[in-house]
Amino acid sequence: MASEKPIVLHLGDPVEFNKELYAQIANAFTVIRPSLEERQRNEFLKALQEKRWGDFQAIFRPFWNSGGEMGRWDAELIRLLPSSLKVYASAGAGYDWMDVDILAEHDVVYCNGAQASSEAVADMAVFHIISVFRNMQWSMDGARSGDPKLWLEAHQNTAATAHNPCTQVLGIIGLGNIGYTIARKAYACFGMKIYYHDLYRKSSEQEKAVGASFCESLDDLLAAADCVVLATPFGGSKLITRENLSKFKRGAKFVNIARGALVDEIALVDALKSGQLSAAGLDVHEHEPNVNKELARMRNVTLTAHTAGGAAETQIGFERLSMENIQRVLTGQEPLTPVNKHLLKE
Incomplete structure (x- = not known):
């Protein structure tokens, strides 16, 4: 897959709140949103092996409750990511589902949404x-x-x-x-x-x-x-x-x-x-x-039922931060909420 613009994978549901920012992202970059079927673990791994989405440079997941259907981001999955990948930005404060240290070994910065929550x-x-x-x-x-x-x-x-x-x-x-x-x-x-x-x-x-x-x-x-x-x-x-x-x-x-x-x-x-x-x-x-x-x-x-971050302002902020981190990294700026930056080789 050839593209003159950097490719960004959008994992999960369509954005709901920050649509103007999303339009800016879509205009500056080539945004690909894998289907629900493609996000199931076996199919997701297969797609990465096939380089179905090309040499993408960024991944963002704007919601904590969709986009994670492939399960844990571990060594098995991370080793299949293209060397072009620079940043993964996700909603949510926690990242126990992501091996951020292994991601850092591949020179990929992980950004979370804790600031919004x-x-x-x-x-x-x-x-x-x-x-x-x-x-x-x-x-x-x-x-x-x-x-x-x-x-x-x-x-x-x-x-x-x-x-x-x-x-x-x-x-x-x-x-x-x-x-x-x-x-x-x-x-x-x-x-x-x-x-x-x-x-x-x-x-x-x-x-x-x-x-x-x-x-x-x-x-x-x-x-x-x-x-x-x-x-x-x-x-x-x-x-x-x-x-x-x-x-x-x-x-x-x-x-x-x-x-x-x-x-x-x-x-x-x-x-x-x-x-x-x-x-x-x-x-x-x-x-x-x-x-x-x-x-x-x-x-x-x-x-309480894991609802501490459950406010409308949090959801809006998660979505916005995931896109702002992508936007900044792909335009040569520092990410807003890096988690594993101190582990990167450089």
Whole structure:
């Protein structure tokens, strides 16, 4: 397939929101959108082997819920990509379905959409923070039960173990776009003390803006925090393990708006039963869409259905960022939201 313009693969549904930007992309580049049938893994691999779409230079996936029908982007798939490919830009904050390190070995930068979801995910984190401190799940269950006895039980007893978030220590694991937005909201809304652990420390100005203190080690953060929020990408292994749960301050709370695979939920259940943790709020789940049945029965555990980023503004932003990253890379500019740039050979 010959083309004078750079070829861009558009994976998934047609764009819905940023149609003017899409028109610019379509005018500047040759856009090819493989059919649903072509996106099934076997057919997709076959198409790559045949070079059906030529030497394309970019891939974008504007929605998190379509365009990924070929499954995991692993070594088997990535080795079939043309050497001309420069950038893959996708909706969504997480990229546990993409081996970004292997992509980097092929000199391809991967860009995600976390920047577009930061506000929505941080808002959900704040909801869970309030819930775990104020026993909201117990209160909501009592109110919805239709049973006056359960209503009174919640009404009369939740206060004994409820606390105001104000002045409490919030420990954030991962202070990227989402983690920093959580810190900003928790500091501004409640005056919480912010501790964080990350591979990269923020500047003193950024720390000062949210009253944040850097913890050199994860153990230091876990020992100090009254509530730990997990806001880091999935790195291939569990982070909240039985061993790490034992290092939490006894009676602390835990919130996960990152990835369910980061948490050993069996160990989490045991920590909640023993009182090592007093409450948990989970938007993501280890085996989703299957939710741990023991966690679902606990009145000190708030559960949501992986909807933290589920706002209209997020969807619009995901779509826009995926195209803007493509546009910038193919015109010789720096990508807006690179994930694996530090791993590229150059």
